[in-house]
Amino acid sequence: xxxxxxxxxxxxxxxxxxxxxxxxxxxxxxxxxxxxxxxxxxxxxxxxxxxxxxxxxxxxxxxxxxxxxxxxxxxxxxxxxxxxxxxxxxxxxxxxxxxxxxxxxxxxxxxxxxxxxxxxxxxxxxxxxxxxxxxxxxxxxxxxxxxxxxxxxxxxxxxxxxxxxxxxxxxxxxxxxxxxxxxxxxxxxxxxxxxxxxxxxxxxxxxxxxxxxxxxxxxxxxxxxxxxxxxxxxxxxxxxxxxxxxxxxxxxxxxxxxxxxxxxxxxxxxxxxxxxxxxxxxxxxxxxxxxxxxxxxxxxxxxxxxxxxxxxxxxxxxxxxxxxxxxxxxxxxxxxxxxxxxxxxxxxxxxxxxxxxxxxxxxxxxxxxxxxxxxxxxxxxxxxxxxxxxxxxxxxxxxxxxxxxxxxxxxxxxxxxxxxxxxxxxxxxxxxxxxxxxxxxxxxxxxxxxxxxxxxxxxxxxxxxxx
Numbered sequence: 001x002x003x004x005x006x007x008x009x010x011x012x013x014x015x016x017x018x019x020x021x022x023x024x025x026x027x028x029x030x031x032x033x034x035x036x037x038x039x040x041x042x043x044x045x046x047x048x049x050x051x052x053x054x055x056x057x058x059x060x061x062x063x064x065x066x067x068x069x070x071x072x073x074x075x076x077x078x079x080x081x082x083x084x085x086x087x088x089x090x091x092x093x094x095x096x097x098x099x100x101x102x103x104x105x106x107x108x109x110x111x112x113x114x115x116x117x118x119x120x121x122x123x124x125x126x127x128x129x130x131x132x133x134x135x136x137x138x139x140x141x142x143x144x145x146x147x148x149x150x151x152x153x154x155x156x157x158x159x160x161x162x163x164x165x166x167x168x169x170x171x172x173x174x175x176x177x178x179x180x181x182x183x184x185x186x187x188x189x190x191x192x193x194x195x196x197x198x199x200x201x202x203x204x205x206x207x208x209x210x211x212x213x214x215x216x217x218x219x220x221x222x223x224x225x226x227x228x229x230x231x232x233x234x235x236x237x238x239x240x241x242x243x244x245x246x247x248x249x250x251x252x253x254x255x256x257x258x259x260x261x262x263x264x265x266x267x268x269x270x271x272x273x274x275x276x277x278x279x280x281x282x283x284x285x286x287x288x289x290x291x292x293x294x295x296x297x298x299x300x301x302x303x304x305x306x307x308x309x310x311x312x313x314x315x316x317x318x319x320x321x322x323x324x325x326x327x328x329x330x331x332x333x334x335x336x337x338x339x340x341x342x343x344x345x346x347x348x349x350x351x352x353x354x355x356x357x358x359x360x361x362x363x364x365x366x367x368x369x370x371x372x373x374x375x376x377x378x379x380x381x382x383x384x385x386x387x388x389x390x391x392x393x394x395x396x397x398x399x400x401x402x403x404x405x406x407x408x409x410x411x412x413x414x415x416x417x418x419x420x421x422x423x424x425x426x427x428x429x430x431x432x433x434x435x436x437x438x439x440x441x442x443x444x445x446x447x448x449x450x451x452x453x454x455x456x457x458x459x460x461x462x463x464x465x466x467x
Contacts, residue, residue, distance in 0.1 A: 063181045064280055065337040066106055069309030071316040072330040078113035078172075079287050079328035080120045087128070089144060089180070090137060103141070105180040108332050110192045112287040114250075116170035119257030122163045123172050130162075131155030131176075133416050145183055149271045149385050152176070152187040153395040156256065157414050160267035161452055164259040171250070171258030174269070175207055175285055179336065182276045183384070184283070187269035189254035191288045197300040198380045199279040205296060206283075208270045208388055210254040212243040218253035219243070221390055225264035225458030254390070263455035266390050273385035280336045281380070282308075284315065289329030293319035308333045392453045393428050396443050413443035414452075425450040 066085055084107040107128055113120030134154035135147055156174070173190025186194050188207040196204045212219050212229055219229050228246040231239035242251045248261025256267045284299055294302070294315070302318040303311035311333040319329055389395060396413050410419040413427060424444030445453060 062339040064276075064278070065339060065341070066179065066334060067308045067337060068108065068332060068334040069307070069312035070330070070332045071312040072328070073289075073316055073320060073325055075289075075325050075328050077328070078117045078120060079289070079330040080111045080113065080117070080124045081330055081332060082107060082109035082111070082124050082128070083332070084108075084128070089141070090132065090135060090139075103180075105178055106334075108177045108179070108283070108285055108334055110173075110175045110285050110287050110330055110332060112173040112190065112192050112289075112328065112330070114171050114255075115258075116168070118166075118168045119163055119170040119172040119255075122166075123159055123174055123256050126162070127155055127159045127174065127176060130158045134158070134413070141180070145180060145185070145273070145384075148178065148185050149187075149273060149387065150395065150397060152185070152271055153268060153392070154414050154416075156187060156189065156267045156269045157392070157449075157452070158416075160256045161415065161449065163257050167259070169258070169260045171252075171255045171261075171265075173252070173287070174256055176269070177206075177283065177285055177334075179334070182278065182336070183273065184276065184336075185271065185273040185385075187271045189256060189267055189269050190252050191291070192286065193288075193291050193296070194283060194285045195296045195300060196274070196381070197282040197284065197304070198276070199281060200380055202380070203296050203300045204381070206272050206274065209291075210252050210270075212245060212251055212253050215253065222253050222264050225456070227262055227264040263452065264458060266456045268390045268392065268395060268456070270388040271385065272383075275382040275384055276336060277380050277382075278338050279380060280338050282311075283334040283336070284311075284331065285334070286315065286331040287328060289327040290315060290319045290331055292327065293323035303333065308335045311335075391457065396427050410442075410444050412446040412449055414449040415446060417446055419444060419446055423447070427453065 068083065068085075070081060070083060072079060072081070085104070087105050087107055089103050089105055109124065109127070111120040111123050131148075131151050131154070134151040135144065139147060156176075173188075173192040175186065175188040175190075175192040175194050177194055178185045184196070184206070186206040188194065189210060191209045191211050192207070193209065194206045196206055198204065209215060210218055212222070222245055223229055229243055230246060231243060232241045232249065233239055244251045245253065245261060245265060248258065248265070250258060250261045250265060252265065254266050254268065254270075258265050282300070284296075284303075286299070290299060299315050299318070303314040306314055312331045315331045315333065316329055319331075387395065392414075410424040411417070412419060412424070423446065424442075425447065426441050427443050427445055428441055429450075
C-alpha cells in the first residue's frame with residue numbers, strides 16, 4: 001500500500017472514531033497533500049547527505065559536480081598533465097564532524113616541458129605532495145583555502161629546488177588548478193594558461209603569461225636581477241625570434257627546473273583564487289600549443305555547448321586546424337556543474353563589451369595582494385586572492401608564531417625541514433650585505449633555501465653560498 005493510501009485510511013479511521021461517519025473528500029485530499037510534502041522533504045534531505053560531508057555552507061549549501069575531459073597531440077613528447085578528483089583534504093579542525101570522512105578536492109594540471117621531459121614528469125609526480133606538506137594541520141575549510149596560496153608558493157619553490165639538485169637541465173611550465181567546492185585556486189609559471197568561461201559568456205584569464213616578449217614587468221625584474229634580455233643574433237648582426245633570457249636563451253621568465261639559465265628564472269607562481277556562484281562555469285587549461293593558435297575567446301567559443309570530453313577534443317582540433325601541429329598540444333576542460341544537473345548548459349553569447357568587466361570586476365583601490373571578499377556586480381565570480389610578485393618575503397608573509405612547530409622547533413617554510421632556533425634565517429632578512437630590521441619574524445628558511453631566495457632576487461650570484 002502506498003504512503004498516500006495508508007494516510008487516507010488513517011484519516012478515515014480517525015474520523016470514524018470521532019463519530020463523523022463518512023469522511024469528507026476534502027479532508028482526504030488535504031491529508032494526502034500533507035503526507036506528500038513530508039515525504040518530499042525526506043527525499044531532499046537524503047540527497048543532501050549523499051552530496052558529501054557536512055561543512056560550512058557554500059553557495060546553495062551543496063558542492064558542485066565536476067565533469068572533465070582531456071585531449072592531446074604530441075610533437076616532441078614534452079607535455080604532461082595531471083587529473084585527480086579524489087584528493088583527501090588533510091584533517092580539519094575539531095569543528096568539523098568527526099564522524100564524516102575527510103572531504104575531497106580536485107587537482108588538474110598541465111606541464112609543458114622543454115629541453116627534455118624530466119622536469120615535467122618530476123613536477124607532475126611531486127608538486128601536489130610538496131604543496132600539501134606546506135599546509136598547516138588542523139585547519140577549518142575556510143582556513144585551509146586561506147592558507148592555500150602560500151602553500152602553493154612553497155610547493156613550487158621546493159619542487160624546483162629538489163629537481164635542480166638532480167643536475168638535469170630540463171625545465172617546465174606548470175599550471176596547477178585546485179578545485180574545492182565552488183572555489184578555484186590556480187598557480188602558474190610559464191605560458192601554459194587557464195581560462196574561466198563563466199555563465200553569461202564572459203571569458204577571464206586565471207593565469208599570467210610569463211613570456212619575456214609580452215610581459216614588461218618580468219623583463220624589468222630579470223634585468224634587475226642580473227639577467228640579460230635580447231633576441232637571438234645571427235650572422236651579420238641581425239636579431240631574430242622572441243626575446244630570450246641569457247645565458248640559456250629561455251623565452252620564459254618563470255619555470256620549474258632550468259638550472260642552466262640562472263636563478264633569475266624563478267619558480268614563484270602567480271596565484272589567483274576565485275569563487276563561482278552556484279551557476280557554475282567551465283575551465284580550459286592548456287599548453288601553449290593551444291594558445292599560440294587560439295585566443296582565449298576563440299578557444300572558449302569553439303567548444304560551447306559540448307560536454308567536457310568532446311569540448312577538449314574540439315579545442316585541440318580547432319588549434320590544429322588553425323596552425324597545424326607545430327608543438328605539443330594539450331587541453332583539459334573542466335565543467336563545474338550545479339548539483340542536480342548532469343551537463344553544463346551552454347553559455348549565452350555576450351550582448352555588450354562591457355558585460356565582461358561586470359562579470360569579473362575588482363575595485364581598483366584594492367591592492368592586488370590583499371584578500372578580498374567582494375561579490376562581482378552580477379554575482380557570477382567572486383575574486384578572493386591575486387598575487388604575482390616574485391619576492392618570497394612578500395609571498396610567504398608573516399608567521400604569528402614565529403614558524404614554530406608543536407615540538408618547539410623551527411621549520412623551513414619551503415622544504416619543511418626542522419631547524420634549531422639558531423639555524424633558521426627569516427625570509428624577511430636582508431642580503432649578506434645588509435642587516436635585517438626584524439630578524440626574529442617568521443617564516444624562516446634553512447640556509448639552502450635562503451641561498452636560493454637571495455640568488456633569485458639578485459642579491460648573490462647563483463651557486464655562491466654563505467659560510
